[in-house]
Amino acid sequence: MKVAFLEVGQRRLLAPFRQLLGVGVIGYLQDQRLQAARTLLIEQGASVTEAALQVGYVNLSQFARLYRGAFGVSPGQATRADA
Numbered sequence: 001m002k003v004a005f006l007e008v009g010q011r012r013l014l015a016p017f018r019q020l021l022g023v024g025v026i027g028y029l030q031d032q033r034l035q036a037a038r039t040l041l042i043e044q045g046a047s048v049t050e051a052a053l054q055v056g057y058v059n060l061s062q063f064a065r066l067y068r069g070a071f072g073v074s075p076g077q078a079t080r081a082d083a
Contacts, residue, residue: 021046031059034070048075 040051057063
């Protein structure tokens with residue numbers, strides 16, 4: 001049995017995702033990782049390093065910058081605010 005594959009460009013394939021959620025795939029995944037880190041920090045009391053590593057960030061300064069951009073406070077401030 002011969003299977004024919006349709007050649008679909010990346011933009012055409014990902015456009016419905018962006019239209020449905022209002023953000024691209026990479027942005028969506030980044031948002032999900034940051035939300036998971038926020039949960040670890042605030043609800044589970046993880047350290048900033050633990051939270052960053054658990055959600056896949058190995059560059060802590062990048063993690064802190066993205067976290068501040070998403071939530072308006074640094075990860076350390078989020079942890080202290082809960083204490």
